[in-house]
Amino acid sequence: MYDLSLIETIVAVSTPPGSGGIGVVRLSGPAALKIARALFRPKETKRKFEPGRAVLGSIADPGDGRPFDEGFLLFFKAPRSYTREDVVEFHLHGSPVILEEIVRLAVRQGARPALPGEFTLRAFLTGRLDFLQAEAVDDLIRSTSLAQAKSAFRGVEGALSKKIATLRDGVIALIARIEADIEFPEEGRPASKKDYADKIDRIRSTVDILVRSYEKGKALGEGVTIALVGLANSGKSTLFNDLLEEPRAIVTPFPGTTRDYLREIIRIKDASFLLVDMAGLGRPSSPVEREGVRRGKKIAAESDGLLLLLDGSRRFSAADGALIESYRSRRIILVLNKTDLPEKTSMADVNCRFPDLPLVGISALKGNGLAELRKMIYDLFFHLIPADEIIVFRKRDKLLLEEISVRLLRAKGMILRGRPIELAAEEAREVVALTGYLTGEIRADDILDDIFSRFCIGK
Ligand SMILES: Nc1nc2c(ncn2[C@@H]2O[C@H](COP(=O)(O)OP(=O)(O)OP(=O)(O)O)[C@@H](O)[C@H]2O)c(=O)[nH]1
Ligand SMILES: [Mg+2]
Incomplete structure (x- = not known):
């Protein structure tokens, strides 16, 4: 898909689609300055295009010479640019019509429209960034929380790359x-x-710490799913709405209200979680509910964490017990709800039965105990790793690191069992190769597509 030769000059609108205060068109490649000159008239006609200096002027179609916008031209001379090639940026009014016209005119002058992520790909091909840094650039652009952005930026700076080098x-x-x-x-x-x-x-x-950081990376984005499970009528949808701070799910006094499931992002401090409300996982009383339960069980099985609701205004039932038993090995918080009503099941009752599981008492209706619950949800995923840890956001990287860990374990096993030490050395050589795949030192061209084609055009 990508041309890896670096002979052509590429061009794209680098600001997001739509109108804005300013818009940026970027050119990169050997002819960037020549093409830009053909379209741009400096206001002071003798002005030279010194690197790193903004020059004011107007943009015109070389065909008719009529200017249609004014703005700045910025020249970054190779190798001191994002791509390490000659780069020119036009900073103009943010009109999509104008910006697209400049791209069209640049193409007339010999440039080629850039593919998604092609500027960053060039930064990789010229050795300015490795794979891990390029991935981090995209993670940074797409981050959905400030914490994730900060962490991704450390990746852009090369923190993960250095770890891998070590x-x-x-x-x-x-x-x-x-x-x-x-x-x-x-x-x-x-x-x-x-x-x-x-x-x-x-x-x-150190490898295993990186592997584990993946889960935190998911929490910093929006990937960690937390499922609300419990018997029908325990207050799942009420709690769902509380945590979302919006009456998203239907709540009624009748058991079996929720049948389909609902997924929404909730934010706690600097993290986001994907919360899923679903049907009560008790005994279904209709075919619709049965299907709801089936789906609910699947979601619960696939989620990263569970909030298991118990109804404190009812006696603790065998069905509650069975539900807890089936999920107790998971990352789970027991939530005793309806503590505003006369108590039939107490915190002490639950704690006595399941002393090793985290428990919190709330009233989803009145909003009591929610701050504590939020804190518990946050800690469930964040206490694991120290705050300043380097984070692996990509599944590709996590899988490679897991493979490295497996190989190292195998090498160790061979040594301890007294197998020929050459075999262990062979495993270790595989590990070195795997680090090459991580950084892109060993370039697999199908992975190029995989990484760069997800980027925005113009990055
Ligand atoms: N008093 C009191 N009532 C509550 C509380 N939480 C929920 N309820 C009520 O309990 C009933 C069921 O609440 P829902 O949130 O619909 O329960 P659910 O678990 O989603 O029920 P299903 O969707 O049927 O599985 C509603 O009448 C709620 O108002 C609470 O903390 N205190
Ligand atoms: Mg419900």
Whole structure:
């Protein structure tokens, strides 16, 4: 899909579609300045296009010479630009008609319309960014919370790339040590099995921290799903509306009100969660409810966390117990609702039965206990990792890191079991190759498409 030759000059509108205060058209490639000159008249006619200096002027069709907007031309000379190529930006009025016309005229002058993410692709091809940084650029643009944006920006700066480089160096040192032990066993004391195992464990622990950070990355975006489960009429939809701060779901006094499920994003501090309301997971009383329960169970199974509601105005039932039992190994918060009504099930009752599960008492109707519940939801996903940790946002990267972890574990196992040490070295070499896939040092062209085609045009 992408032309990797860097011979052509590309052009695109870099600001979002629609009207705005200003709009930016960007050119990158060897002919960027030549093409820009053909379209632009500096106000002071003798003005040179010095790099990094905004020049005021007007834009005109070279065909008829009539200007149709004025603004600034900015020239970034290679290699000191986003793509490390010559880059020109026109900063004009943010009219889509004008901006598209400039793209058309630039194409007339020999430029090619840029594909999605092609500027960033060029930054990768010229070595200014690696894969991980390029992915972080897109994560930054698309972040849905400030915390995610801040974290993605650290990725743009290369924080994750540095981690991977350190990891790679560690594995290479390990391979060198193994090879030395194989080739010159008489020199020095060969490393013991335990030495090797410790070294591998140290490397693996940093890999595993990165793998685990993926979950936090999801929470910083909007991917962590929390399902509201409980028997019919326990107050799931009431709580759903509370957390959403909007009467989104229908609430009635009749059990079996919710049949379809509803998904909405809720925000707690700097994080977003995807909350799902669904049918009560008790015994269905109609075919419609049965289908609702079936879907609800599937959602509960796929979600990252569960809020399990109990109705405090009713006696704790065998059905409640069965529901908790079936989800107790999951990340779960027990929510005792309707604490405003005369108590039939108390906090102590629940705590006594399930002392190891987090529990909070609320009244979804009156809004009592919601602050505590919000805090518990937040902590459920955020206490795991220290705040300043480097975060892996991409599934691709997480899977590669998991594979690295598996290989390291295998290498360690071989060493401990006394298998030929060459085999462990082989696994370690695979790990080095996998780090190359992470950073893009080993370039798989289908992955290029996968990463860059998701970008916006003009980035
Ligand atoms: N007193 C009191 N009533 C509540 C509370 N929470 C919910 N209710 C009431 O309980 C009834 C059922 O609430 P819903 O939110 O529809 O319960 P649900 O779990 O979504 O029920 P289904 O969709 O049928 O599974 C409604 O009449 C609510 O007003 C509460 O904290 N206190
Ligand atoms: Mg409901």
